[in-house]
Amino acid sequence: MEFMQQVRKYAQDGVIIIAFANDLYLPLFNLWFRLFRKHNLRNYLIFSLDQTLHAKLRARNINSCLLPLEKSAFSRGNLWILRAAVVREILRAGIHVIHTDIDAFWLRNFLELLATHPDDLVISRDRGVPREIVDQWGFTLCCGIYLLRSNAATVKFMDSYLPRVEELKDDQRALNYMLHDAKVVWRQDGANNRHTRVAGHDITVEALSSDIAARGGDQPNAYIFHPWLAPRRTHEKVLRAIAMLRDFPADRRELRLAAIATYLSSQLWVHRLGDTLQGKRN
Numbered sequence: 001m002e003f004m005q006q007v008r009k010y011a012q013d014g015v016i017i018i019a020f021a022n023d024l025y026l027p028l029f030n031l032w033f034r035l036f037r038k039h040n041l042r043n044y045l046i047f048s049l050d051q052t053l054h055a056k057l058r059a060r061n062i063n064s065c066l067l068p069l070e071k072s073a074f075s076r077g078n079l080w081i082l083r084a085a086v087v088r089e090i091l092r093a094g095i096h097v098i099h100t101d102i103d104a105f106w107l108r109n110f111l112e113l114l115a116t117h118p119d120d121l122v123i124s125r126d127r128g129v130p131r132e133i134v135d136q137w138g139f140t141l142c143c144g145i146y147l148l149r150s151n152a153a154t155v156k157f158m159d160s161y162l163p164r165v166e167e168l169k170d171d172q173r174a175l176n177y178m179l180h181d182a183k184v185v186w187r188q189d190g191a192n193n194r195h196t197r198v199a200g201h202d203i204t205v206e207a208l209s210s211d212i213a214a215r216g217g218d219q220p221n222a223y224i225f226h227p228w229l230a231p232r233r234t235h236e237k238v239l240r241a242i243a244m245l246r247d248f249p250a251d252r253r254e255l256r257l258a259a260i261a262t263y264l265s266s267q268l269w270v271h272r273l274g275d276t277l278q279g280k281r282n
Ligand SMILES: [Mn+2]
Pocket: 101, 102, 103, 104, 144, 226
């Protein structure tokens, strides 16, 4: 596949960091990238789902690969399937993958965890989807940020996983159900991470503590903050994320600049100015 040339070009030490976005999410991407770029990583590739975003990122010298997903065909389900298919191709090429959502903010360099977290799949935790698994494990695996190592077992795992993602149109549900079907037993380590070996697939999994990959609250050493941003307009999501990031040791200056940029790039300030003038007249 054509995108693999780009992956090979940007991978370093056999690792590539990937994210997916479209132009609608540019404000959120901008906030994400402000934090990500501080780690000076070059081994990343943004899969731009439309030409508009791709052109904008290229103009800013951001590593982007155009992987068009037609707006008419665009649904989250199709994106999850595409994402899993891309990951499978990269693993098949012998390259380890770190996948990050663009709302999983890199407060610290997640790549550093590679050396001390040797499991095949190292993945963040969630408490939402699928509900029935939360009831049993006390958590679920969250595809917002993960490291998947390339080896014979993980490549083979993807061959079972991808059809499951296609069937459920949801990569997170598919992953959790596969492990649940394999009747995994979680073992807790001293740092509140959970570990298991998946019978039948022979892969090991580490479900990271929220001290490393936080979904909220006060985790001062978190590498990743992946807040719940309920559906709303993208600009509002960004402003909400900025407000939540203030609880973490993120760069205050970057956050202020991001907030200003978000106001300027949205129509919000025009509306607010309008409201203010209206208020004065009344
Ligand atoms: Mn997310």
